[in-house]
Amino acid sequence: MSKRKPMMVGNWKMHKTWAETSVLAQAISNREKNTWEDTDVVICPAMCNLKAAWEVLEFDKSKIKIGAQNVHWADEGAYTGEVSVAMLQDVGAAYCIVGHSERRAYAAETNEDVNRKVKALLKGELTPIVCVGESEHIRNDGAYLDYVCKQVSAAFAGLEDNEVSKCVVAYEPLWAIGTGRTATPEEAQEVCAAIRNEISTEYGKDAAESIRVLYGGSVKPENVDGLMAQPDIDGGLVGGASLDADSFTQLVDATLK
Ligand code: PGA
Secondary structure: OOOOEEEEEEEOOOOHHHHHHHHHHHHHOOOOHHHHHHOEEEEEOOOHHHHHHHHHHHHHHOOOOEEOOOOOOOOOOOOOOOOHHHHHHOOOOOEEEEOOHHHHHHHHOOOOHHHHHHHHHHHHOEEEEEEEOOOOHHHHHHHHHHHHHHHHHHOOOOHHHHHHHHEEEOOOOHHHHOOOOOOOOHHHHHHHHHHHHHHHHHHHHHHHHHHHEEEOOOOOOOHHHHHHHOOOOOOEEEEEEOOOOHHHHHHHHOOOO
């Protein structure tokens, strides 16, 4: 395990109503332990339910943080259906996932959009969790390290070194998301090390040593230990297994072993 503070992030995607969000947030909060202070635990419910989760965690004086799954880069304006950084701050979000492959695929989010969102979030003092990852086709072609490093480089274009070090990167190979097929610890480590190396080249050693790099894609209690044992993997971004309080608790505990 690395010297950086580990992290476990639950991406709830488009699951759970308001009431169900409260129930799951409560179930996770009930399992919170003192040891969780040594790791950053983040849950990312649907946009309209951020406040439901926040109310539960606030009442419990929990250390668990709330994250959104998307944001718009503009301060405000005629952007029907969008939500600003200030609106996220207002409902208690401290993190925001950016550039998830599902948004790149279904909402045509580009590297330039990701870059604008990262800048807006940093300006508003929210932590961006920037998702990158290659398709199965790119992996089979062999050019995946270059592809992922270019996504990282584009996401952080124009940032200062100290801004980059505050961000989080999540390496999520598309072929592992929701498929049950996880990257092996060695496969995930190879790409996470390449990401850190890219950051070192562009933003210096300090930024590379501070930034947290997560792995995502079918992370489960059965495979988390091998992933967390890798030197460049600082935690996980988890979809399916974060929707169950028991399995999410095991994943959080695994960051502390
Ligand atoms: P999964 O999703 O854990 O269900 O594969 C991960 C993600 O998309 O963030």
